[in-house]
Amino acid sequence: xxxxxxxxxxxxxxxxxPSPGGSPIHFPREPPQIGEGRLPVFVFPTALTFYADDxxxxxxxxxxxNPYEFPLRFxxxxxxxxxxxxxxxxxTIRPHCCVDIVVRHADIAPSQQGIRDKFRLxxxxxxxxxxxxxxDIMALLxxxxxxxxxxxxxxxxxxxxxxxRQELDSAGGRSQHVRGRPSHPGFVIIAIATCCILVxxxxxxxxxxxxxxxxxxxxxxxxxxxxxxxxxxxxxxILRS
Numbered sequence: 001x002x003x004x005x006x007x008x009x010x011x012x013x014x015x016x017x018p019s020p021g022g023s024p025i026h027f028p029r030e031p032p033q034i035g036e037g038r039l040p041v042f043v044f045p046t047a048l049t050f051y052a053d054d055x056x057x058x059x060x061x062x063x064x065x066n067p068y069e070f071p072l073r074f075x076x077x078x079x080x081x082x083x084x085x086x087x088x089x090x091x092t093i094r095p096h097c098c099v100d101i102v103v104r105h106a107d108i109a110p111s112q113q114g115i116r117d118k119f120r121l122x123x124x125x126x127x128x129x130x131x132x133x134x135x136d137i138m139a140l141l142x143x144x145x146x147x148x149x150x151x152x153x154x155x156x157x158x159x160x161x162x163x164x165r166q167e168l169d170s171a172g173g174r175s176q177h178v179r180g181r182p183s184h185p186g187f188v189i190i191a192i193a194t195c196c197i198l199v200x201x202x203x204x205x206x207x208x209x210x211x212x213x214x215x216x217x218x219x220x221x222x223x224x225x226x227x228x229x230x231x232x233x234x235x236x237x238i239l240r241s
Contacts, residue, residue, distance in 0.1 A: 039133030066093040196231035
């Protein structure tokens with residue numbers, strides 16, 4: 001990368017008609033004097049993925065946008081130029097326009113699968129050789145679309161995914177171990193069920209007059225209904241355990 005060039009005097013400015021508010025709007029006719037390669041470059045997509053088993057993906061299109069008020073000159077470079085055929089790899093974009101760059105993969109061989117190549121889109125000041133912006137686009141060839149997720153990950157991402165899978169496997173093993181152990185109803189559940197059964201066997205107040213038990217052991221009908229309801233809930237808990 002070359003060192004930054006000294007700033008020049010700003011280019012001529014065109015004054016257009018005043019806006020409805022009355023203040024004039026100024027638009028520069030030349031790119032601003034910014035550092036070399038620092039002008040934002042807008043290109044879509046930001047990465048190219050080719051699939052060997054899908055011929056429709058062997059040719060893809062990069063769209064370069066120029067949202068600025070001045071024209072731009074572009075040039076597309078590649079780290080492996082013999083593997084790709086690029087149509088219109090350099091040219092000029094008018095203000096507020098876009099241009100399509102066709103990229104065709106010419107070496108769909110098994111030995112090329114999984115190899116990452118880099119395209120670099122350089123943007124220059126129109127009519128000059130001064131580099132004012134650049135953008136890198138990664139290109140990857142895969143055997144099939146099903147391997148995109150694994151092949152497109154970096155080594156760090158693969159390591160994190162492997163650790164995550166190990167955590168899930170260990171958590172699943174622990175849950176299976178817990179479910180595999182026979183579960184028995186606790187002592188409290190059994191005690192509650194026994195008490196409810198005893199309550200239901202007690203004589204009913206004003207109904208069982210011939211009982212020999214003392215009056216304080218004669219329970220009302222509402223008390224027995226509550227005991228029957230609790231016994232039903234406890235029975236469901238015992239059956240599910």
